[in-house]
Amino acid sequence: MRLLDSLRFRIATLFRRSQMSAEMEEELRAHIQYRADDLERSGLSREEAERRARIEFGGHVRYKEECREAAGGVFFDSLLRDVRFGVRVLRKSPAFTFAAIVTLALGIGANAAFFSVVRSVLLSPLVNREEDRLIYIQQKAPGNQVDNATFSIPEITDISRNLKTFEALGTFSTTDFTAQGFGETREIHAGVVDGGYFEVMGLKPVLGRLLDARDDGPNAPGAVVLTYKFWATGLGADPNVIGRVIRLGSMMQVRSATIVGVLEPAIAYPAETEIIANIVTSPHHLSATMVQGREHRMTDLFGRLAPGVTLKSARAELRTVYGGMTTAHPDVYKPQYHFQIDARRLRDQINVEASTILWVLFGASGLLFVIACSNVANLMLARTVRREAELSVRSALGASNAAIRRSLLAESLVLCASGGLAGVLVAIPMVGVLARYALRYTVRAGDLTVDFSLLWMGLALALAAAFFLAFVPRLPSADSSRGLGLTSGSNRFTGSSRRRIRVFTVIQIAASFLLLASAGVLFRTLLSLQKAQPGFETGHVLMANLPLLSDGRTPQQVAQFYQEAQRNVSELPGVEGAATCMFAPWRDGRFLTFALQFSVEGRERESSKEDLRARFRFVSPGYFATLGIPLIEGRDFTEADRGGAEFVVVVSKSIADRLFPGQNALNRHIMWTDPLIKYADISPEPRRIVGVLADIDDANIIPQPNLTIYTPFAQGPIFGANLVVRTKSDPYALVPTITKTIRAAAATQPVEGTSTLQDVRMEVLANNRINALVFGGFAVLALTISIVGVAGVLAFGVSWRTREFGIRLALGAQPMRILAGVLIDGVTITAIGVVAGGLVGWGLSRLAGNYVPELKLPEPLLLIASAAVIFGAAAIASLLPAARAARVDAVQALRAE
């Protein structure tokens, strides 16, 4: 507190200085006048009286100066002078200055950039009105491996009835329409919302109006709102778009809808869409499946807390209501699935993935800052030791400790301000890179811009570093200023400075070790992901999405079209084979891991207890061959396995092994029993097993054991298709030909997301790769700085001990022993640092483990490898100074003092 007061006083006096100076002058002059008046009254002439008064007063200028100092206004004056002096001093040692500024710039820049990102992504509020009342409600079934189950309409009806802690609930679900009216007929991503959604979200239109109560229900006219991004980029921000009627096709039906408004720029969650439509535009949303299917979950639920209600009480009420619902339907909410409800602020929900990653990276950049400061502190210490003579002289000439401290502060201010400035310059482009990186985890990073917080953070870090650095060197004590310090030139306070340098080096090594070990963990993960073999061909297989167009064709026509497209493409030159499937490996996230209940004929009694679930895949004949998955038994699907023919399936080897151990799986029958199949139009009839396929996993990068059932694509249902094409040479060269071939069969058919499976896989791995790279970058930077630190410390130690080495050499010591001594010194410092880093890391991971349960401790081998890297680098860094120590010329060394 006192420090703050005094600082405030000093700043106030700084601004009041000219006024104070004038007042001071007036006061002193008045004194002389009073005295002259008195003297005049005693009989002197006015002139003589004033002369005498001035003499009696004494040194006017000196007292004024003393007054100013006494009043405290002098601090910043002197500091300015010191800063000018500091600039001159620093300019004389450009190498030191450069090294210090670059190190600080890296440390400050990284932190300023990360802070900027953390601030705008994690800390700043959303644009929604009173966003702290905005809640995302979530249903989970951990017993069924479902993290976010979303809700079905009957569930929402049950939950929202009589809810008191919420002002209102809003629903949002996504669907794809075939849209006519935005140029070419195309597939458009849409949100479908109820009439209360926008009110709950607290969003405003930039044009027209948003959807409200009048757009709700099955009888309202079709209405859509455009999202800002789609309007601005897709439609050129056309102001005349309001009132335009568009046609939206889905579920083989076409509805028309009027564009009523444009939404303000806002974070899109759970999904970014191009339009947001009312329920009536989507036949599916009006169907019995949607309205009555308790397990047909596809709706995200948002709530606005009633005024004054806490999240905690809202959660409690939700759990009570939800508990009532689950007990009323025990057949749906089976105890083994552990159905539960949760609510959190929308802001937190959006950042759920990003917050851990960003805080961890922010922590890493904090470590880098510590390393940078320690390194500059080392440089400063070593320099102060060399400047001992200068400081001693200044001290001997009467400079107070405070004055010397002030001049050191001025120097470090100059250093850190330059470092901070350079850091901010480095940070500005970094924010852009980081934002793109953070976008992988949170949609909020999309509208991130560079703001003043960056500058403030840079400034604050620079100031913190400056004060820290100014107080690092020890000042000459009164003794040394009077004693030997002046004459013998060194060695007076080097003892304690050396100790401090070692401490800072240990800190650096410890921090580097932490960063290196964490980077190691991430690289290790990346490596194991990249090494994993998917079990099918990826390099020469091209994948293209052919979304289903709802343009009045019958399902038979659609099936025919896909078959025709596949046949035509497979006949192209350079194509080895083509097939269609419903889900794209790795790409169609949630569907790929989704498993449905099934049972085996003749095993009903057992299977009712064991809850058999399998992934479901719809594939055309030739799919297995195209991807190179070996059939172990039986046959592939054929053109004859079409709608209306006998239902057949191919099962994965894991199913055959588990359900028919030691028996022949072929010709046995299985059937889907999951209650969900009726919503997906999947028949529960028995299906004959005609083939057994090798196990693969097309959902995870590292193959996991799974049960999969393949059904013929033509036996439906068809929600869309992906074309897989195996080529002889470069797959991408064939893309134009393939597109042309498909368009020849259906002129308006979109062909999207063409990419080889290998690249799809790389895209999925990109997060891991970038994480590893970012951390690796940090680690390399940290390691570089620390190694320079170790080398610096040892070099400093060697020059300090030149005389000792000289004497030892003169007395016949082996140069090798001296060399080894210095090396051991370096390795010892490193060992202490590594141990310290290990302990701190262990503590941190214990601490972080409370918040991030999936946190893994690095395996010992990795720790040893990281330590080895650091030791190796330290040993190399020690070699140079050690070699110099061993080459010391005894005569010169003795003469040097």
Added chain:
Amino acid sequence: MADQAQLLPGTLDLLILRAVSLGPLHGYGILLRIGQISGNALLIEQGALYPGLFRLVRQGLLKASWGTSENNRRAKFYELTAAGRKRLREETANWNRLATAIGSALASQPEEV
């Protein structure tokens, strides 16, 4: 003036506080008041008064404000703050203890030891 005593270091502040405690004064007035209450026995260089005044203001022991003096000159008047009054009491007590101790030490006779 030759028989005036040199001030001990640190005692000027005490004298200023004491002089101001008798009523608000401007700088020259303080000087005159010190002369008056000490019987003109102390040598104070006039200019040296002001750094002391500024220091005491900064420490919050005195409060300064501009006003008009008895002969219609603008002048800066000093008065004690509550902290100043407290400090004056403490310092007076300290001084008295010190003076008594040193006085009795100097007055001691060989036979008393």
